[in-house]
Amino acid sequence: xxxxxxxxxxxxxxxxxxxxxxxxxxxxxxxxxxxxxxxxxxxxxxxxxxxxxxxxxxxxxxxxxxxxxxxxxxxxxxxxxxxxxxxxxxxxxxxxxxxxxxxxxxxxxxxxxxxxxxxxxxxxxxxxxxxxxxxxxxxxxxxxxxxxxxxxxxxxxxxxxxxxxxxxxxxxxxxxxxxxxxxxxxxxxxxxxxxxxxxxxxxxxxxxxxxxxxxxxxxxx
Amino acid sequence: xxxxxxxxxxxxxxxxxxxxxxxxxxxxxxxxxxxxxxxxxxxxxxxxxxxxxxxxxxxxxxxxxxxxxxxxxxxxxxxxxxxxxxxxxxxxxxxxxxxxxxxxxxxxxxxxxxxxxxxxxxxxxxxxxxxxxxxxxxxxxxxxxxxxxxxxxxxxxxxxxxxxxxxxxxxxxxxxxxxxxxxxxxxxxxxxxxxxxxxxxxxxxxxxxxxxxxxxxxxxxxxxxxxxxxxxxxxxxxxxxxxxxx
Numbered sequence: 001x002x003x004x005x006x007x008x009x010x011x012x013x014x015x016x017x018x019x020x021x022x023x024x025x026x027x028x029x030x031x032x033x034x035x036x037x038x039x040x041x042x043x044x045x046x047x048x049x050x051x052x053x054x055x056x057x058x059x060x061x062x063x064x065x066x067x068x069x070x071x072x073x074x075x076x077x078x079x080x081x082x083x084x085x086x087x088x089x090x091x092x093x094x095x096x097x098x099x100x101x102x103x104x105x106x107x108x109x110x111x112x113x114x115x116x117x118x119x120x121x122x123x124x125x126x127x128x129x130x131x132x133x134x135x136x137x138x139x140x141x142x143x144x145x146x147x148x149x150x151x152x153x154x155x156x157x158x159x160x161x162x163x164x165x166x167x168x169x170x171x172x173x174x175x176x177x178x179x180x181x182x183x184x185x186x187x188x189x190x191x192x193x194x195x196x197x198x199x200x201x202x203x204x205x206x207x208x209x210x211x212x213x214x215x216x217x218x219x220x221x
Numbered sequence: 222x223x224x225x226x227x228x229x230x231x232x233x234x235x236x237x238x239x240x241x242x243x244x245x246x247x248x249x250x251x252x253x254x255x256x257x258x259x260x261x262x263x264x265x266x267x268x269x270x271x272x273x274x275x276x277x278x279x280x281x282x283x284x285x286x287x288x289x290x291x292x293x294x295x296x297x298x299x300x301x302x303x304x305x306x307x308x309x310x311x312x313x314x315x316x317x318x319x320x321x322x323x324x325x326x327x328x329x330x331x332x333x334x335x336x337x338x339x340x341x342x343x344x345x346x347x348x349x350x351x352x353x354x355x356x357x358x359x360x361x362x363x364x365x366x367x368x369x370x371x372x373x374x375x376x377x378x379x380x381x382x383x384x385x386x387x388x389x390x391x392x393x394x395x396x397x398x399x400x401x402x403x404x405x406x407x408x409x410x411x412x413x414x415x416x417x418x419x420x421x422x423x424x425x426x427x428x429x430x431x432x433x434x435x436x437x438x439x440x441x442x443x444x445x446x447x448x449x450x451x452x453x454x455x456x457x458x459x460x461x462x463x464x465x466x467x
Contacts, residue, residue, distance in 0.1 A: 172272075177309040180269050181323040181379060182297035182330070191322065195313025195362075 004028040004059070011037035013066070018205060023047060027058040035066035042204060043075035043104075044213065045085040048220045052081020052110070061090040064126075067097035075104040076200045078193075078220055079112035079144075090119040096127040096156070105200055106137040107193055108144035115147040120163070124155040133163040138170060138196060190221045222247050222284060222418050223387055229278035229443075230267045236277070237263040239443030245387070245418050252421045252429055252454060255440035256462045261422045262306060264440070265391045269303045270296050284386070297323075298330035302385030304376040306392040311363040316375065317345065319363050320382050327383060348381040352408035370401035377408040388412075389420045394428040406431030426458040441465050 006028040011017050013035040021027045021043045031039055045056045062071050077085040091100045106114040116135045137146045148165045170189055178188035194217055204210045223245040230238040237260045245251055255261055267274050268281065270293035281288040288296060311319065324344070325335040336344065345359065354374055364372050373393055380388055390409065394402055409419070409432055421432055429437070429451060437454045439447040439462070446465065447453065 171309075171311075173309050174311050176271060176293065177305065177311070178319070178323075179293040180297050180303050180305075181319070181383065182294050182326045183319075183322055184292075184294045184326070187322065187326070191314050191319070192311070195311070198313050 004057075006030055008032075010034065011039060011069075013037060016040070020044070020204070020206070020209070021058060022209075023054075023056065024058065025054070025056055027056075027060075029058075029060050031060075031062045031071075033062065033064045033066065033069040033071065036068040037066075038070040038072070040072045040203075040205075041074070042200070043073075043087055045076070045083075046078040046213070046216060046220060047083075048216060052083055054083050056083075056085040056087075058086070059088045061092070062100070063092045063094055064098045064100070065094050067095055069098045071098075071100040072203070073100075073102040073104075074200045074203050075116075076197050077106040077108075077114050078197070078217060079106070079114060080109040080220065082111050084113045084115075086115040086117075088117045088119075090121070091131065093122040093126040093129045093131060093156075095123075096125065096129055098126065099130045101132040102134065103200060103203075104135045105197060106135075106146060107140065107196065108137065108146055109140040111141075111143045113145045113147075115149075116165075117147075117149040117151065118163070119151045119153075120161065121153045122156050122159055122161065126156045127158040129156065129159045129161070131159065131161045135163075135165040136196075137165075137167040138193070139167060140170065186221075190218060193217070193221055223288075224282040225279070226281075227279040228267070228276065228281065230263060230274050230276045232263065232274050237274075237443055238267065240279070241440075241444055243438065243445060245420070247386075247418055248415045249436065250413075250419045250421060250432060250434045252423060252434035252437045252451075253440050253445075254423060254437060254454060254457055256465070259440045260443045261440055262391060263443075265303055265389045265420070265422060268296075268389060269293055269301060294326070295330070297383075297385075298327045300386035302380050302383055302388045304373070304380060304388065304390045304393050306395060308364045308367075308372040308376055310365045310367075312365050314363050316359040316361065316363050316378075320345070320359075320379065323379070324382055344382065348378060351411055352377045352381050353404055354378040369396035370398070370405075373397055373401065373405050374408070377405055377412075381408065381412055384412075386416060387418050387420070389422070390432075391422045392424065393421070394423055394425060399427075402428065403431060426454045429454045439465075 004026050008030050010032040016038040019041040043058050104116050108114050118133050122129050135148050146167050150163045175188045201210050225243040228238050228241040438445045
């Protein structure tokens with residue numbers, strides 16, 4: 001894996017910044033957010049390559065250094081073959097009156113491996129913070145592996161924070177329900193998986209990219 | 222239309238259906254009643270091809286074809302529809318998108334072109350009006366957050382969209398208040414034609430006040446043990462299944 005160069009980016013007061021990391025083998029970012037800034041970041045890992053042996057690694061650190069900041073992190077990985085994607089996030093609420101949410105979703109087939117390590121830290125004086133983290137994963141084969149590590153450190157007492165992580169399989173009762181309406185199994189699975197990723201994709205403001213990705217998902221599946 | 226001969230079926234190695242015979246002709250409504258655990262839901266699962274059930278003996282002929290050879294989606298496209306006792310929630314898949322896919326898969330099976338967007342919307346409008354389905358519901362994810370009544374009405378709406386020849390209503394009355402029950406039953410009655418047939422699985426006589434059966438069968442211990450007219454349902458309501466023990 002190539003040596004990482006950490007990109008340091010400061011969001012100035014009131015700035016809204018969108019970052020889309022699409023299939024970057026090694027992405028390392030460190031953001032500092034100033035007063036009232038908003039960061040919207042997407043990490044997207046999916047290719048329909050024949051070799052299916054890509055490895056992606058991303059590490060995103062976000063520090064809210066002033067009040068009224070919003071940090072919105074989204075990610076998806078649709079992996080097959082021996083592809084691997086490791087996503088590490090760290091959201092640090094250094095001051096209060098801030099908001100952060102993280103939503104990461106993986107679908108893993110064949111021998112693919114995914115990892116999500118999400119760190120969330122709310123410092124002692126960072127009151128009135130709302131921070132959420134969600135990681136949902138679907139395994140399509142017995143050999144696929146998902147590692148999920150939510151790490152929450154909360155030192156302030158007047159905060160709202162939650163996290164949830166689930167790893168499961170396709171909902172067989174939903175598949176049968178769709179088959180009973182005449183939809184074949186593959187199409188039913190595609191509908192379910194596209195719906196699963198839609199929650200991440202519909203947050204992209206670039207609707208053209210959104211459509212391209214939906215097409216790509218359908219090609220891969 | 223449907224001929225079930227000596228059907229034996231099991232789940233997880235346990236035999237539930239133990240030699241069931243049933244013949245259904247076009248235009249008929251058959252009610253199936255019986256105590257808990259008799260095999261009523263197993264019958265609907267076996268007819269629709271649920272993968273958890275294994276048929277160990279017997280045959281089912283549906284419109285001249287061997288039903289048990291078909292995968293579940295082909296059975297559906299051939300005209301079998303199950304109104305589920307517990308309709309499944311499908312987050313993120315809208316009722317519109319779901320029905321467009323289902324209707325066009327069936328049309329393809331019949332060698333027809335897929336419906337154009339305008340034609341599909343017109344069909345949706347007609348069928349929504351027919352079964353009193355709320356506009357708001359069809360844009361939402363399938364069954365997600367629907368009330369019990371809304372879920373059952375969505376089942377009947379899907380039935381209207383797919384126009385099956387054989388519809389199986391598996392405890393369509395469970396969880397419905399009397400008004401919702403009447404609306405759902407009216408929908409079913411409106412969809413009835415001389416060329417369709419229905420199997421109505423229920424615990425209670427009250428549904429049969431609205432969907433009047435031509436035959437009532439009592440299913441007990443995996444077999445049909447008694448068949449009668451609609452009056453049999455009244456008798457069961459009054460006396461229960463005590464006669465089974467004699």
